[in-house]
Amino acid sequence: MKNLPVLNSLKFIGSTALFLVVIAGLVYQHVRLNNAEKSLSVIKASQTNLRENFSDALFEDHLKVTNSMVSGAKLTSLQNELETLKAKETTDEKTIKDVYDSLIILEQKINRNVKAGLKSPDLTEQKDSWGSFLIEKDFASIMTGINEQTALLDKDYSVYLTKLEQTRVAASGYSYQTVQTERGTFGAHVIKIPLNEIKVKTVSASSGSCSNDCDTKSLADYVKGSGGFAGMNGSYFCPPDYASCDGKVNSFDFALYDSNDGKWEHKDALTWFETGLITFNGSTPSFYKETSDYGGGGVTAGISNYPALVKDGDIVVDEDELTSFQKDIKGPRGVIGVGGENLYLAIINGANVIDAAYVIRSLGAKHALNLDGGGSSAMYINGKYIVGPGRSLPNAIVLTK
Incomplete structure (x- = not known):
């Protein structure tokens, strides 16, 4: 029975220790809960701010993307227009050369027909209209007019050659x-x-x-x-x-x-x-x-x-x-x-x-x-x-x- 006081002391110490452990755990949980509540408040505040400013943020981003797209489209358009202008310049140069060459051929055929004694066409009116077409860069109309006159000259000359050959053949009796x-x-x-x-x-x-x-x-x-x-x-x-x-x-x-x-x-x-x-x-x-x-x-x-x-x-x-x-x-x-x-x-x-x-x-x-x-x-x-x-x-x- 001598050991009873010691046993009671050990029980007291054990109970005290258990109390302290429980108290410490409760304090720790309270701190964690308090921190969690603060974090939750911060998150809620951020969510509230995000909700309030979300449309503005998205619009700014949209503007950035749109501006980028517009700039890119404008650049592409300018590049395409530049290429088109370059191509048109080359095409115009070639077309003008074709018109010039066709006019030379027309002049040669006029001279050919005149030497054969055929009537020379009066191209005064046509030349005036061709000049207007040239100013307007309507090269197609110029070429159409030149080709029509050339065809008429060739037709007249073909008739002349046929008559000439018939004359020669008649002379030979063939x-x-x-x-x-x-x-x-x-x-x-x-x-x-x-x-x-x-x-x-x-x-x-x-x-x-x-x-x-x-x-x-x-x-x-x-x-x-x-x-x-x-x-x-x-x-x-x-x-x-x-x-x-x-x-x-x-x-x-x-x-x-x-x-x-x-x-x-x-x-x-x-x-x-x-x-x-x-x-x-x-x-x-x-x-x-x-x-x-x-x-x-x-x-x-x-x-x-x-x-x-x-x-x-x-x-x-x-x-x-x-x-x-x-x-x-x-x-x-x-x-x-x-x-x-x-x-x-x-x-x-x-x-x-x-x-x-x-x-x-x-x-x-x-x-x-x-x-x-x-x-x-x-x-x-x-x-x-x-x-x-x-x-x-x-x-x-x-x-x-």
């Missing part, structure tokens, strides 16, 4: 004709010209009778070398690309009077009856269905070939005497004929030799002789080929004034 016959319809390049207006020449590239590797010329060279204005290919010959010619190159065996040399080539062929012959003594023609009928009279031109096509207006070609090339192949066919005081030179398209006889008769020839055709076909008038040039030729027919 025409392209569609000819209807008993054997069908054929296109033909035709020179029909009065014999008293021209001289007919038959010419050779060789200086004498040649049997192989003979000289040749283009038809244009024959015409120019003989002082002519027109010409056509002559008789059959052996071109280099024909295997059937048995080694003979550019040779022809038919009689031909060289008008430039004044003598016959292959004179022995004048005795042949298989070939036909047409001769000229000045403007007087003579025709022989068989070359052997030629009596040796004076001539200034003469060419033989086969077959004779027309005599005294009758078709005289014998189909049984034709080669397969002559009767079975449709192609260009050359013909020389006379009739009604006219000379006829013709290249008939898509025809065999018999067709050619009917065509030349329909054109007006009373006498006609077949000539070479195919790849040798050539007709030359007033400095240009109407047909051809075709192969280089050992002989040709030339017309001079």
